[in-house]
Amino acid sequence: MENVxxxxxxERLQLSTATISKALSNSHEISEETKQRVLxxxxxxxxxxNPYASSLRKKASHTIAVVIPEVADSFFAEAINGIExxxxxxxxxxxxYLTHENSGKERGILKDFQxxxxxxxxxxxxxxxxxxxxxxxxxxxxxxxxxxDRVCEDVIAAKITTDDAAAAYKATSHxxxxxxxxxxxxxxxxxxxxxxxxxxxxxxALAAHGLPQNKAAVTYCSNDHATTKQLLKKIFREQQYDxxxxxxxxxxxxxxxxxxxxxxxxxxxxxxxGFSNLSTARFLNPxxxxxxxxxxxxxxxxxxxxxxxxxxxxxxxSEQQQVIPSALIVRKSTIAT
Amino acid sequence: MENVxxxxxxERLQLSTATISKALSNSHEISEETKQRVLxxxxxxxxxxNPYASSLRKKASHTIAVVIPEVADSFFAEAINGIExxxxxxxxxxxxYLTHENSGKERGILKDFQxxxxxxxxxxxxxxxxxxxxxxxxxxxxxxxxxxDRVCEDVIAAKITTDDAAAAYKATSHxxxxxxxxxxxxxxxxxxxxxxxxxxxxxxALAAHGLPQNKAAVTYCSNDHATTKQLLKKIFREQQYDxxxxxxxxxxxxxxxxxxxxxxxxxxxxxxxGFSNLSTARFLNPxxxxxxxxxxxxxxxxxxxxxxxxxxxxxxxSEQQQVIPSALIVRKSTIAT
DNA sequence: CTGAAAGCGCTAACAG
DNA sequence: CTGTTAGCGCTTTCAG
Numbered sequence: 001m002e003n004v005x006x007x008x009x010x011e012r013l014q015l016s017t018a019t020i021s022k023a024l025s026n027s028h029e030i031s032e033e034t035k036q037r038v039l040x041x042x043x044x045x046x047x048x049x050n051p052y053a054s055s056l057r058k059k060a061s062h063t064i065a066v067v068i069p070e071v072a073d074s075f076f077a078e079a080i081n082g083i084e085x086x087x088x089x090x091x092x093x094x095x096x097y098l099t100h101e102n103s104g105k106e107r108g109i110l111k112d113f114q115x116x117x118x119x120x121x122x123x124x125x126x127x128x129x130x131x132x133x134x135x136x137x138x139x140x141x142x143x144x145x146x147x148x149d150r151v152c153e154d155v156i157a158a159k160i161t162t163d164d165a166a167a168a169y170k171a172t173s174h175x176x177x178x179x180x181x182x183x184x185x186x187x188x189x190x191x192x193x194x195x196x197x198x199x200x201x202x203x204x205a206l207a208a209h210g211l212p213q214n215k216a217a218v219t220y221c222s223n224d225h226a227t228t229k230q231l232l233k234k235i236f237r238e239q240q241y242d243x244x245x246x247x248x249x250x251x252x253x254x255x256x257x258x259x260x261x262x263x264x265x266x267x268x269x270x271x272x273x274g275f276s277n278l279s280t281a282r283f284l285n286p287x288x289x290x291x292x293x294x295x296x297x298x299x300x301x302x303x304x305x306x307x308x309x310x311x312x313x314x315x316x317x318s319e320q321q322q323v324i325p326s327a328l329i330v331r332k333s334t335i336a337t
Numbered sequence: 338m339e340n341v342x343x344x345x346x347x348e349r350l351q352l353s354t355a356t357i358s359k360a361l362s363n364s365h366e367i368s369e370e371t372k373q374r375v376l377x378x379x380x381x382x383x384x385x386x387n388p389y390a391s392s393l394r395k396k397a398s399h400t401i402a403v404v405i406p407e408v409a410d411s412f413f414a415e416a417i418n419g420i421e422x423x424x425x426x427x428x429x430x431x432x433x434y435l436t437h438e439n440s441g442k443e444r445g446i447l448k449d450f451q452x453x454x455x456x457x458x459x460x461x462x463x464x465x466x467x468x469x470x471x472x473x474x475x476x477x478x479x480x481x482x483x484x485x486d487r488v489c490e491d492v493i494a495a496k497i498t499t500d501d502a503a504a505a506y507k508a509t510s511h512x513x514x515x516x517x518x519x520x521x522x523x524x525x526x527x528x529x530x531x532x533x534x535x536x537x538x539x540x541x542a543l544a545a546h547g548l549p550q551n552k553a554a555v556t557y558c559s560n561d562h563a564t565t566k567q568l569l570k571k572i573f574r575e576q577q578y579d580x581x582x583x584x585x586x587x588x589x590x591x592x593x594x595x596x597x598x599x600x601x602x603x604x605x606x607x608x609x610x611g612f613s614n615l616s617t618a619r620f621l622n623p624x625x626x627x628x629x630x631x632x633x634x635x636x637x638x639x640x641x642x643x644x645x646x647x648x649x650x651x652x653x654x655s656e657q658q659q660v661i662p663s664a665l666i667v668r669k670s671t672i673a674t
Numbered sequence: 675c676t677g678a679a680a681g682c683g684c685t686a687a688c689a690g
Numbered sequence: 691c692t693g694t695t696a697g698c699g700c701t702t703t704c705a706g
Binding site for chain 1: 682683684685686
């Protein structure tokens, strides 16, 4: 069975396609009676409009893209939830692209968006991207785009972030209060703005508490799990840490693994705080003290901003910035006081 | 700056749009020289083809849809990873739709696919859908579709599942071997084929080990977390379980929560096995014995099947069935023997 | 090897 | 209130 088109409806009802089109979009220039007849037949024949014909004509796809490093991470999964909740409400479709931390792949994905495939983009960049935003600065001028969490600081665009520096400061202070004197921060990449903000807050806290900021303080890890574990073992051996802040979920679990393998007890030998949204954090052994990020809300805020821009052309999207606070949730991987 | 079209290239090169189109698609009827000139200008002007014009003409969108209940679940997140890995390789785009276990929402999403928006669909149905596959039996005839994990058994279509019954049997036997005599199975919904298969394997194992199959054995839980916890507390109070099989990730963590609140010790008072892909399962307190499902592989297999059908029209997609085995991973929430 | 022409299905101006 | 016409950007016969 062929797909039913607006023309078939027109022929069956002895009307023009224009009339059908207008009736279907509930135009005021069509009589109530005709609308009813059109709608009735449309339902009867199970008419479903061809979105691509419409997109081609209207130059709008009613589709947005979400570009993220990975999906098997509770932060991004929750962010998608937030995004999808508002997209669904607005009747938009969402395309998902995973970059796997590969900025070349990311570049290719972004380039395609110049085609008009999507009306807007939500992106959290790869660990490599921030420093060399290849074409992003360009794309930003051509299509509405909102960065969330992992932003490019030197690109002028809408950004949704969390209070990275403050959170790291809070985490550090908590460790200090719990007796830590040799604290290390684990970050994903020196190119990532959120890593840098977190390192900043961390170093400031160290200074404020009169602790030295030796070079062992901040460690940048690899995207590869095995490599990261090797690195952690090495630095744990070289340096007598008593506190660790893991700034990503993967790093937090890597620390747990390494501690198990090196027979380090958490929190007696090493206190641990993770930036994480793991719903299982409270059931870990020991339960993990976290900086819990508002992933759902960040996704929702990013999407809301984007849709505002899509609806209102004069909305100054690129000037929008929102910082959504995170929370320190104290559990048993640190020694509360 | 306006988007550059095939016509602009044509004008600049004094060629017809037809020639440009053919050159860009590397048609053999175009001379090597012309191809080069076209390609060069296309690159120079940063030509990006309009996918919707092409879709409209070719009646193919190079896009697939993934319809799942939720994304913040490691099974589905990993499945998306698997799907995306093959979609990216094939140059396809992937639209994500979350049903949130709402079959009405699901129906609406599926209906839209009659529009030609996507070339194929990968779906894991809601807890409510299996028994009343509203329109699914219809859609199956109109568009290539592959079910994965949560399938509709009475719909004739391609299906990727895991060995649910066998896995439940294995899990049950493991509990029996560990000394359990009063085992309960927690399932998401009596309408879900995977729930039923798992219950089947479970009951068979009970019988095989000479344990009674009383009505307390299988409990169907709600989609709502709080409601589920209430229910668990109730049945844990009424029935003296010594072993529990949680057939979803959410149910497994709910059991942990409830045990904590009721002061039940795992595994001394209650042994627990979860169907789960949580990477943190090994760090839970106690570490969780799991039936670990091949989520990535299932997603990959489903997508591979779909693309095979898209490429080869005569491929008998709806007859395809694949069962990918899961594995019992023994940890400390059960008593090994 | 290249081009002219038609048309995918829909919408928007403009007439009537 | 309804219809005519043109065209979004691309692909595909079919001629040349």
